[in-house]
Each structure stands twice: as C-alpha cells, then as structure tokens.
Amino acid sequence: MAHKAVGIDIGGTGIKGAVVDVSTGKLLTDRVKLPTPEGGEPQDIVDTVDRVIKKLGKISKREPVGVCFPAVVIKGRTLSAANVSKRWIGLEAESLFEKNLNRDIHFVNDADAAGYAETLYGAAESAKGLIIMTTLGTGIGTAIIYRGVLIPNAELGHIELEGGDYEAKASYAAKEREDLSWADWAARLQKYYSALEAYFHPDLFIVGGGVSKEYQDFLPLLTLDTPIVPATLRNNAGILGAAALAAGK
Numbered sequence: 530m531a532h533k534a535v536g537i538d539i540g541g542t543g544i545k546g547a548v549v550d551v552s553t554g555k556l557l558t559d560r561v562k563l564p565t566p567e568g569g570e571p572q573d574i575v576d577t578v579d580r581v582i583k584k585l586g587k588i589s590k591r592e593p594v595g596v597c598f599p600a601v602v603i604k605g606r607t608l609s610a611a612n613v614s615k616r617w618i619g620l621e622a623e624s625l626f627e628k629n630l631n632r633d634i635h636f637v638n639d640a641d642a643a644g645y646a647e648t649l650y651g652a653a654e655s656a657k658g659l660i661i662m663t664t665l666g667t668g669i670g671t672a673i674i675y676r677g678v679l680i681p682n683a684e685l686g687h688i689e690l691e692g693g694d695y696e697a698k699a700s701y702a703a704k705e706r707e708d709l710s711w712a713d714w715a716a717r718l719q720k721y722y723s724a725l726e727a728y729f730h731p732d733l734f735i736v737g738g739g740v741s742k743e744y745q746d747f748l749p750l751l752t753l754d755t756p757i758v759p760a761t762l763r764n765n766a767g768i769l770g771a772a773a774l775a776a777g778k
Contacts, residue, residue, distance in 0.1 A: 533557060534593035535585065536772030537578055538639065541565060541599065541612025541667075544574065545764070546581040548588070549772035554650030556765065558585050569613030571620060575629045582630070595635045595775030596626060597642035597767045601682045605636050612667065635775035638682055640664055642770030643760070644672025645679050647735050649773055651761040658732035661685070661725060662760070665738040669696040669721075673729075679774070688724060695721055701740045715750035726755050735760050
C-alpha cells in the first residue's frame with residue numbers, strides 16, 4: 530500500500546485536489562480548486578484535472594491518483610451523470626483519464642469516496658459493522674460500508690416512497706425549492722431514514738452535504754433506533770476517500 534496519493538474530487542461547480550497522507554488522512558499540500566468547465570464536457574474536465582494535478586507540484590508517475598465523480602462507476606465506466614454533460618453516460622471514463630494524463634487512475638463514485646473517507650478518518654473512524662453515509666444536496670447520495678469494506682454504487686437516494694423517487698421530496702434542494710421549515714423537512718427525512726433502517730438495520734448513519742453544518746436544526750428532530758451523526762470531513766471528504774481507495778488503504 531502506498532503511503533501517499535493524489536485525491537481529485539470532481540463536482541458540478543468545482544474540481545479540487547490535494548496530495549494526501551493516506552495513513553493519517555492529512556493533506557500534504559494546499560488544496561487546489563478550479564471551476565468545473567461550463568457544460569461539464571469530458572475532455573474539458575480531463576484537461577482541468579490535469580491542470581489541478583500540475584498545480585500540486587511534481588507528482589511521480591508511480592504515485593496513485595484517485596478521482597471521484599458524480600456518477601455510477603462500473604469498472605471505470607460512468608453509467609450516469611449529475612450536473613455534468615450527458616456525454617459521460619456510458620463513457621470509458623477511467624481509460625479516458627489514463628490516456629490523457631499518462632498515468633494510472635482509480636475512478637470512483639463521489640458519495641462512495643466521501644463515505645469511505647468518513648469511515649477511515651471522520652465521523653465513523655471508530656464505528657463497527659454496517660455504516661450508511663447519506664449526502665443531502667441537489668439529490669441524496671449514499672454509500673454503504675460494511676466492516677471497512679465499501680459496497681460501491683448504492684443509489685439509496687432513489688428508493689420509492691409515497692409513489693415516487695423520494696429524493697425529490699427529501700433532498701436539501703426540495704427543502705429550498707418548497708421553502709420548508711426545518712421541522713417539515715425533518716418529517717420527510719424521518720420517513721426516508723426509517724425506510725433505510727427497516728431495509729438495512731445499520732449500526733450508524735452519517736449525514737453529509739453542505740447542510741450537515743446545520744445538523745443541530747434537523748437531526749435532533751429525528752427519532753431512530755440507529756445513531757445518526759453529521760459528517761466531519763466537509764469539503765475534503767471526496768479528496769481523502771479517492772486518495773485512500775487509489776492507494777489501497
């Protein structure tokens with residue numbers, strides 16, 4: 530296992546990266562962030578990632594590079610696309626990056642990377658058993674980790690409740706769109722997390738996304754048997770998780 534790796538987090542508005550000490554979860558460089566190119570086209574994003582890596586300094590070709598991305602990723606191929614060009618759907622993304630950057634790349638879903646990072650370095654560092662990470666934002670991203678092993682590409686934000694895809698009602702975007710109070714939004718989250726609890730009986734829920742900074746306004750309103758805690762790694766979670774997975778941590 531490598532002791533350090535590069536982590537790159539591709540989002541709809543920004544692409545950020547850093548060199549990570551994967552044994553401790555500490556950043557070894559300043560975090561570099563560049564805007565995501567308008568339209569989110571594959572080649573434009575690859576070129577921007579190349580610029581981010583170059584801004585991190587001299588990176589050996591042998592140094593692992595992990596890239597997390599808002600899509601279902603199967604064997605390096607992106608099967609969906611969130612807030613980026615639809616040309617990513619069905620694309621051999623990992624191969625595209627490796628060819629253009631002339632280095633090996635480990636490509637992974639962004640929620641998976643964030644959830645894995647939280648189990649290694651964050652809110653679930655000392656937790657055991659089954660952990661479900663949820664990110665509340667434009668939609669609901671999820672990650673499942675069982676005894677330290679990531680079960681990739683869980684799309685639990687799309688479970689059907691009340692006759693439809695429930696992230697349309699329970700995401701933070703739904704709260705903002707409908708101008709819901711914290712209490713009204715928490716009532717929807719209660720239905721969502723109760724369903725996950727009934728299906729999986731996890732040992733811990735972790736709640737991420739930008740709204741997790743305001744967790745005191747809504748998490749105490751939930752009544753669950755499973756402990757539920759806010760994520761702690763914030764904007765570094767994707768970088769840390771991508772780097773750790775690339776390094777074989």
